Amino acid sequence: xxxxxxxxxxxxxxxxxxxxxxxxxxxxxxxxxxxxxxxxxxxxxxxxxxxxxxxxxxxxxxxxxxxxxxxxxxxxxxxxxxxxxxxxxxxxxxxxxxxxxxxxxxxxxxxxxxxxxxxxxxxxxxxxxxxxxxxxxxxxxxxxxxxxxxxxxxxxxxxxxxxxxxxxxxxxxxxxxxxxxxxxxxxxxxxxxxxxxxxxxxxxxxxxxxxxxxxxxxxxxxxxxxxxxxxxxxxxxxxxxxxxxxxxxxxxxxxxxxxxxxxxxxxxxxxxxxxxxxxxxxxxxxxxxxxxxxxxxxxxxxxxxxxxxxxxxxxxxxxxxxxxxxxxxxxxxxxxxxxxxxxxxxxxxxxxxxxxxxxxxxxxxxxxxxxxxxxxxxxxxxxxxxxxxxxxxxxxxxxxxxxxxxxxxxxxxxxxxxxxxxxxxxxxxxxxxxxxxxxxxxxxxxxxxxxxxxxxxxxxxxxxxxxxxxxxxxxxxxxxxxxxxxxxxxxxxxxxxxxxxxxxxxxxxxxxxxxxxxxxxxxxxxxxxxxxxxxxxxxx
Numbered sequence: 001x002x003x004x005x006x007x008x009x010x011x012x013x014x015x016x017x018x019x020x021x022x023x024x025x026x027x028x029x030x031x032x033x034x035x036x037x038x039x040x041x042x043x044x045x046x047x048x049x050x051x052x053x054x055x056x057x058x059x060x061x062x063x064x065x066x067x068x069x070x071x072x073x074x075x076x077x078x079x080x081x082x083x084x085x086x087x088x089x090x091x092x093x094x095x096x097x098x099x100x101x102x103x104x105x106x107x108x109x110x111x112x113x114x115x116x117x118x119x120x121x122x123x124x125x126x127x128x129x130x131x132x133x134x135x136x137x138x139x140x141x142x143x144x145x146x147x148x149x150x151x152x153x154x155x156x157x158x159x160x161x162x163x164x165x166x167x168x169x170x171x172x173x174x175x176x177x178x179x180x181x182x183x184x185x186x187x188x189x190x191x192x193x194x195x196x197x198x199x200x201x202x203x204x205x206x207x208x209x210x211x212x213x214x215x216x217x218x219x220x221x222x223x224x225x226x227x228x229x230x231x232x233x234x235x236x237x238x239x240x241x242x243x244x245x246x247x248x249x250x251x252x253x254x255x256x257x258x259x260x261x262x263x264x265x266x267x268x269x270x271x272x273x274x275x276x277x278x279x280x281x282x283x284x285x286x287x288x289x290x291x292x293x294x295x296x297x298x299x300x301x302x303x304x305x306x307x308x309x310x311x312x313x314x315x316x317x318x319x320x321x322x323x324x325x326x327x328x329x330x331x332x333x334x335x336x337x338x339x340x341x342x343x344x345x346x347x348x349x350x351x352x353x354x355x356x357x358x359x360x361x362x363x364x365x366x367x368x369x370x371x372x373x374x375x376x377x378x379x380x381x382x383x384x385x386x387x388x389x390x391x392x393x394x395x396x397x398x399x400x401x402x403x404x405x406x407x408x409x410x411x412x413x414x415x416x417x418x419x420x421x422x423x424x425x426x427x428x429x430x431x432x433x434x435x436x437x438x439x440x441x442x443x444x445x446x447x448x449x450x451x452x453x454x455x456x457x458x459x460x461x462x463x464x465x466x467x468x469x470x471x472x473x474x475x476x477x478x479x480x481x482x483x484x485x486x487x488x489x490x491x492x493x494x495x496x497x498x499x500x501x502x503x504x505x506x507x508x509x510x511x512x513x514x515x516x517x518x519x520x521x522x523x524x525x526x527x528x529x530x531x532x533x534x535x536x537x538x539x540x
Contacts, residue, residue, distance in 0.1 A: 004229050012239050013225050020221050020246045024214050027520065028256060029206025030159045032150050033092070034117030037064035038136060038143045046108040046144070048119070049078075051130035053104040057122050060096045060151055061108075063089045064115030065170050065179070073107040074099065081107060089114070091170040092204065093160035094152060119144045120151045156406055157416060157521050159206060163403040165258040169209040172198055172258075175353050184357040184370065185377050188349040189300035190260025209258040216262035217255025221245045223269050224478065228485055230276060231446050236501070237489045243505060244481040247512040250397070250420040253519040254474060257403065257416075260301050265474050267298035268308045272453055272479075275312055279319040279445070289337050296342025300349050303374075304475055309338065311456035315449060381466040387539075388467035391458070395480070397425050401469050402539040404521060414523045415540045418470055420477075422534070423504070423511045424484060431483035438490075450486060453479040 040046060050056075053076060061070070067089040073081040085097045099121075108116070121129040134144050152159045161169050171183035171191045176198035183191065197208040221242050228234075228241030245251055255262045274291035278284055295312060298305030316334060320326045347367050354362035358373060389399035397420030404416035432454060439447040458476045461468060492498040514532060517524045518540040529540040 004233060006235070009225075009229065009235055009238065012235065013222070013242070016225070016239065016242055016246060017218065017222060021218050024218060024252070024256060027158060027522070028214060029157070029208075029210050029258075030152070031205055031207050032203070033159060033205040034062045034064075034147045034150050035202070035204050036143050036146060037115045037117045038141055039064075039066065040108075040110050040114050040116065040136065042110065042112050044110075044137060046116070047135045048106040048108065048121075049132045049134070050104050050106075050121070051132045053102060054129050055102045055123055056099045056106075056129060057124050057126065058096055058098050058100075059106075059119065059121050060094060060155070061087070061089075061119045062094050062117040062150075063091060064117050065091050065173055065182070066113050066115040067091045067093075067166075068110050068112035068114045070114060071109045071111070072097070072099070073109065074101050074103040075105040075107075076103055078105045081105075090166040091161060092166070092173070093162075094155040096155055116144060118147050118151060120148065154408070156414070157206070157404045161206070161209075161258065162416070163257060163259070163401075165209070168194060168260055169206075169258040172209055173204050175199075176202075176204075178355065181353065181356045185374055186260065186302050187300045187346060187374075188353055188356070189297060189345075190263045190302065192349065192352060193263055194258065194260065206258065210256060213258060213260070213262035214256055216266045217251060220251070220255070220262070220266050220269060220478070223266070223273060224481065227269070227273060227276075227478075227482060230273070230280075231450075231482065232485065232489050234489065237485050237492075240488065240501065240505065241482060241485040244424050244484060244508065245478065247508050248421045248424055248477070248481070249512055249515045249519045250400075250418050250470070250474070250477070252512075253403065253416055253418045254471060261471055261474055264298055264301045264304060265478065267294045267301060268305060268457075268475050269478050270294035271298060271308060271312060275315055276449055279315060279449070285333070288333060289341075292334075292337030292341050293345075295338060296345040299342055300346050303378075304472065307460040308453075308457050308475060310460065311453050312338070314452050314456050318448070318452075378466060383467065385467045385469070387469060389470055391461045391464075391468060391472075394470055394473035394476075395425055395429050397422055397470065398535055399470060399537045400539070401471060406521075406523075408523060411525055411527075412523045413526045413529060413540075414521050415518060415529065416521045417518050417538070417540050419515065419518060419538060420470070421508060421511050421515070423507045424481060427487070427504075428480035428484050431487040432480065434487050434490075435483050446486060450479055450482050454483065 070087045070089055071083060072085050074084045075081040084099055087095050087097055089095055123129055131145055134141055167183040168191055171181050172195040174181045175191055175195040193212050194209060197211045198204060201208055224245040225238045225242035228238035271291045271294035274287045277287040278291060295305060295309055298308060320330055347364055350367045359366055387401045393399055400417045400419035402417050406414045435447050435451050439451055454476055461472060488501050492501060
């Protein structure tokens with residue numbers, strides 16, 4: 001790879017990565033949130049006594065790793081209480097509710113076991129109301145008023161979890177604190193990586209539980225450059241490949257969220273990158289080992305990694321059969337690198353953190369029993385979802401996933417939606433068909449590699465009956481982008497003055513700029529979001 005790289009490559013790649021890093025870290029999440037919590041069991045209650053009988057305009061409260069519906073009752077005399085509001089809460093999020101009543105006492109009663117981190121009360125002038133004392137089971141506690149500086153003026157994704165962060169960020173927190181882990185339907189590796197900043201800083205705030213996924217997203221842009229350089233041996237189309245990833249709106253939204261999909265896709269990309277090196281004859285043992293290692297890491301993050309394994313197996317066996325390298329030694333290497341090492345990694349993840357929901361006494365048998373429970377969970381998941389979509393609609397980005405929504409006035413709205421950059425995605429369909437024709441005519445290595453990566457990673461989704469979402473397409477997306485790069489690279493060889501590549505990249509960037517508000521959570525007039533809708537199924 002060093003021979004392929006020039007000073008120009010390093011300069012261009014540095015500019016791309018620095019620019020993308022800055023953009024990705026803008027408003028990633030707050031650095032502070034409450035970090036001391038009190039657990040309240042069912043049938044227990046928090047009693048809040050104010051300094052004076054006061055008109056209470058609203059209440060803000062922050063939840064910890066346990067959440068349920070919370071009822072708030074109000075009283076002037078601690079004898080007669082009126083139920084004022086019920087708040088449906090999720091993990092690590094701020095909530096605000098109007099109360100609009102003169103009271104001196106509040107009772108906070110959870111329907112199930114709940115964890116709270118902070119509460120704040122406000123009068124009509126939105127000044128904080130003095131709290132005399134808070135008790136739980138008649139014992140005075142200070143936990144709910146000890147981090148007043150963390151109470152936000154505006155509740156948003158910046159200071160609260162959203163979408164599946166309520167599962168993954170919660171479990172990463174539990175890993176970092178040695179608590180019983182809640183999310184168990186995916187293997188542990190992604191959440192273990194997500195937990196690293198939480199363990200180091202001891203701060204449970206959005207910036208930290210989104211940090212590792214965001215870094216993985218940046219590394220994916222780097223890897224696309226390496227892939228482009230490796231496949232096309234051309235600086236322009238290495239840059240082209242990385243810019244497709246950098247300016248894909250779906251990639252931007254998905255990697256800035258505190259879930260594990262960034263790690264999954266990064267590991268899948270790495271496993272294919274080293275497999276390409278292997279079939280290219282470069283340091284075969286090392287590259288085959290690294291391909292198997294990252295395949296194992298992908299599978300230890302989500303089982304979708306196994307789907308990528310189908311494509312890797314086709315590429316591997318086609319290569320050794322075509323080059324007449326098939327023998328006992330190479331088969332044993334394949335078994336060692338793609339079966340034994342991933343299996344060791346998979347079991348090892350549970351050894352690192354054995355305190356997982358449903359585990360009994362930790363053992364290797366328990367790991368396999370857990371795998372059976374996971375399989376049964378996904379196989380029997382029959383519930384539909386409004387934002388679920390069929391696999392054949394994914395390349396069109398027909399039904400994105402609406403991750404977050406907020407309104408601060410009748411006309412100002414913010415949202416985060418996992419919507420694809422259709423300038424890339426739609427051209428990707430044509431680029432895929434072009435590759436099919438090219439492979440049939442020329443049977444070249446690059447066409448076979450990209451097509452196999454797409455088809456056999458995508459194919460298992462066809463046979464899945466449970467609800468699926470556009471983010472499942474994320475694992476296939478890098479290879480669709482390489483198909484687009486291949487298309488324009490081939491066009492460039494037929495056109496003397498290749499303006500088309502630059503015009504196309506301009507279109508990709510313009511789409512990203514127009515849809516940036518829809519994937520970044522910034523407030524814009526409602527009319528703007530209505531204007532940029534292409535399908536009625538696009539929610540912003």
